[in-house]
Amino acid sequence: MQLLNTYVDDLIKRALLEDMSYLDLATDFLIDDNQTSNAYMIAKDTGVLSGIKIAMRVFEILDPSFRYELSKNDCENVFTGDIIVNFTGKTAQLLKGERTALNILQHMSGIATAVNNLQLLCNGSKCRICETRKTLPGLRAIEKYAVLCGGGKNHRFSLSDAAMIKDNHIDACGSLKAAVEALRENLGHMAKIEVEVRDKSELQEALECGCDVIMLDNMTPEMMSECVKIVAGRAILEASGNITSDNIAEVAKTGVDVISLGALTHSVKAFDISMKIEKSGGAKL
Numbered sequence: 001m002q003l004l005n006t007y008v009d010d011l012i013k014r015a016l017l018e019d020m021s022y023l024d025l026a027t028d029f030l031i032d033d034n035q036t037s038n039a040y041m042i043a044k045d046t047g048v049l050s051g052i053k054i055a056m057r058v059f060e061i062l063d064p065s066f067r068y069e070l071s072k073n074d075c076e077n078v079f080t081g082d083i084i085v086n087f088t089g090k091t092a093q094l095l096k097g098e099r100t101a102l103n104i105l106q107h108m109s110g111i112a113t114a115v116n117n118l119q120l121l122c123n124g125s126k127c128r129i130c131e132t133r134k135t136l137p138g139l140r141a142i143e144k145y146a147v148l149c150g151g152g153k154n155h156r157f158s159l160s161d162a163a164m165i166k167d168n169h170i171d172a173c174g175s176l177k178a179a180v181e182a183l184r185e186n187l188g189h190m191a192k193i194e195v196e197v198r199d200k201s202e203l204q205e206a207l208e209c210g211c212d213v214i215m216l217d218n219m220t221p222e223m224m225s226e227c228v229k230i231v232a233g234r235a236i237l238e239a240s241g242n243i244t245s246d247n248i249a250e251v252a253k254t255g256v257d258v259i260s261l262g263a264l265t266h267s268v269k270a271f272d273i274s275m276k277i278e279k280s281g282g283a284k285l
Contacts, residue, residue, distance in 0.1 A: 012058050015100045027095045037091040037277045043078040044272035047113030050074050050149035055101040063093035075149045098275050108146040109271035115150025125252035130155040134262035143265045165195040180209040217241050224254040
């Protein structure tokens with residue numbers, strides 16, 4: 001997956017403006033504009049790296065003279081104490097970009113690590129780990145990229161990618177069948193239909209309507225296993241709702257095709273990374 005450069009630059013610029021509206025009260029009065037420094041980023045935990053070039057782009061935008069050399073790349077495992085990247089640039093710009101670069105890198109690497117840990121728990125099964133649309137506003141593309149770095153797959157990027165019929169849609173339309181029939185009349189041939197079901201009767205109705213994907217919402221593993229047998233490969237089955245590291249292996253064993261978790265993006269733990277600037281001569285007078 002190649003993220004669009006204009007999206008990445010826009011995200012970074014908005015983050016920098018949020019963090020530094022006009023000036024940096026510490027750096028601008030301490031560091032000479034022409035001072036340069038060597039620096040590095042170091043892992044303080046073990047996991048999967050994601051977003052390193054985006055983090056480096058923060059400094060490139062601030063300082064055209066900035067140069068870096070990667071020791072680790074996205075999708076690679078990193079361990080506590082590993083040097084991830086060495087770089088050189090204007091000291092003031094390194095200090096101004098530090099928090100933005102680390103926020104992005106730590107968040108993305110946290111997602112990649114969480115996905116990888118869950119995928120390992122599902123080894124031996126056919127199921128794929130996906131995120132949902134429960135992403136932080138403005139960060140969806142980098143969060144979904146991070147899921148791929150961790151070995152997962154992407155769910156739909158937006159409401160425009162596929163038609164997902166949820167309980168509120170069904171209630172508003174009167175029935176699942178009515179909702180699907182209305183969609184069939186209007187959707188193009190490229191659009192898939194997914195429906196959320198809560199029990200076996202809704203599952204049967206979704207099958208009869210020919211839905212492409214069926215989400216098993218907040219079901220027990222026992223119920224999921226029964227649904228897998230009923231569907232028998234006639235639709236893609238997605239498990240979602242109250243799935244954690246404690247029960248994901250059991251869910252994977254039911255035979256579902258996809259497990260989706262909102263927690264991968266909306267409440268993931270940041271991966272601990274630090275930036276260190278090598279000591280230099282001192283502050284400006």
